[in-house]
Amino acid sequence: MNYNFDEIINRNGTDSVKWDGVEGRWGRNDLIPMWVADMDFRTAPFVIEALKKRLEHEVLxxxxxxxxxxxxxxxxxxxxxxxxxxxxxxxxxxxxxxxxxxxxxxxxxxxxxxxxxxxxxxxxxxxxxxxxxxxxxxxxxxxxxxxxxxxxxxxxxxxxxxxxxxxxxxxxxxxxxxxxxxxxxxxxxxxxxxxxxxxxxxxxxxxxxxxxxxxxxxxxxxxxxxxxxxxxxxxxxxxxxxxxxxxxxxxxxxxxxxxxxxxxxxxxxxxxxxxxxxxxxxHGTEWLDQVIAYIKGNVDFTENYLREHIPAVKMIRPQASYLIFLDCRELGLNQESLNRLFVERAHLALNDGTTFGKEGEGFMRLNVACPRATLEQALKQLERAVNNE
Known part of the structure; x- marks a missing residue:
């Protein structure tokens, strides 16, 4: 079967670290969360079905x-x-x-x-x-x-x-x-x-x-x-x-x-x-192959968008996973200013590159395991922020 990874799922109010944790971390809730390494796709349906089936027996x-x-x-x-x-x-x-x-x-x-x-x-x-x-x-x-x-x-x-x-x-x-x-x-x-x-x-x-x-x-x-x-x-x-x-x-x-x-x-x-x-x-082979193909499509989309619209922001193209390390050093900003750009102007919640060690200075980590429409909106917001629009 074909799985729909374009579906936008509202994760607010689920005690989600990625979504509900934004306000506690950044002091605002108007940011697109693209930080914590989980996906905004539905958990694989056969996993959900297995849990539901077990819950039919009402002794835990x-x-x-x-x-x-x-x-x-x-x-x-x-x-x-x-x-x-x-x-x-x-x-x-x-x-x-x-x-x-x-x-x-x-x-x-x-x-x-x-x-x-x-x-x-x-x-x-x-x-x-x-x-x-x-x-x-x-x-x-x-x-x-x-x-x-x-x-x-x-x-x-x-x-x-x-x-x-x-x-x-x-x-x-x-x-x-x-x-x-x-x-x-x-x-x-x-x-x-x-x-x-x-x-x-x-x-x-x-x-x-x-x-x-x-x-x-x-x-x-x-x-x-x-x-x-x-x-x-x-x-x-x-x-x-x-x-x-x-x-x-x-x-x-x-x-x-x-x-x-x-x-x-x-x-x-x-x-x-x-x-x-x-x-x-x-039961996961087919589902996983499809989600990998979708993630690879999001990686391609990000790479092309940055090249065409935000050339000062480079990316380390991932060979595995849905996490992209963005090289923002050409923007000429220190890490504090870079974080402000993403949060206050682009309204995006990403991982600060220095979280991963001082070698991450000038970088931000972007999670692209989300519907393509969400990713496109995030990149448009970043484009406007970088171009001072």
């Missing part, structure tokens, strides 16, 4: 994972990513950021070094800092419109780090790392004794013609020295269900992490956490 008692949970993950990873895993390798986590925090507690002590590569998804370093770990920042290099890893610097910076938190694909830049890059990361981290935590939440939103390389599949060193976190929450628009999982192939790492998780029952999901994953992975 204690539950455990349905057998379809693990089976659907195993099938999805094999069909979509060519990764053969077993049920024993899977551990439920109540969201990926929480999973990262659990891994930091499990494998490091206070004062240990944790490395990130900014600009990068800010909870990576905020969670580490708030848990009293020392964060090592090893910046990416922006070259020819894409981010790259400076491996000479990487090798120096990772010395003494207990953990590397890798954004794979990259957020906010949307870069799909190559197998060669990931294999080089694995080689260096194996030499330095640095455990790699690969956040692959955007993997299923990789845009054609790119293919997502799962970190653990790039080499034997990667497979034996990594925790790979995944979830259908981004791809099928259900992050409010806080359902993700981690794949660990190294038996000793798995034993340590599973023991930590079970000690506080962190690996126990709620009723809908398991059902939603099983529904998404069992």
């Amino acid at each position: 008692g204690y539950t455990f994972a349905c057998k379809e949970w693990a089976a659907s993950i195993i099938h999805w990873l094999k069909e979509r990513h060519g990764w053969s895993v077993t049920e024993e390798m899977l551990t439920f986590t109540p969201g990926i950021v929480r999973g990262l925090a659990f891994a930091i507690h499990c494998f490091t002590e206070k004062g240990d070094k944790v490395m990130v590569m900014p600009p990068v998804y800010h909870p990576f370093f905020l969670v580490a800092q708030k848990n009293e770990r020392e964060v090592v920042f090893s910046p990416l290099v922006l070259r020819n419109g894409q981010y790259y890893i400076d491996f000479d610097r990487f090798r120096r910076d990772v010395q003494g780090c207990k953990i590397l938190i890798l954004s794979n694909p990259h957020n906010p830049g949307g870069r799909v790392w190559t197998k060669e890059e990931l294999s080089q990361i694995a080689d260096i981290c194996q030499e330095t004794g640095t455990l790699v935590i690969s956040d692959e939440i955007h993997a299923d939103l990789t845009l054609p013609p790119y293919k997502h390389p799962t970190f653990a599949l790039t080499s034997e060193k990667a497979r034996m020295n990594s925790l790979v976190f995944m979830s259908p929450s981004k791809a099928f628009n259900m992050p409010g269900l806080a359902s993700s999982y981690v794949i660990i192939e190294n038996e000793e790492l798995l034993r340590r992490f599973r023991t930590y998780m079970e000690a506080s029952e962190f690996c126990e999901g709620h009723l809908f956490a398991y059902l939603s994953v099983a529904a998404a992975y069992s």
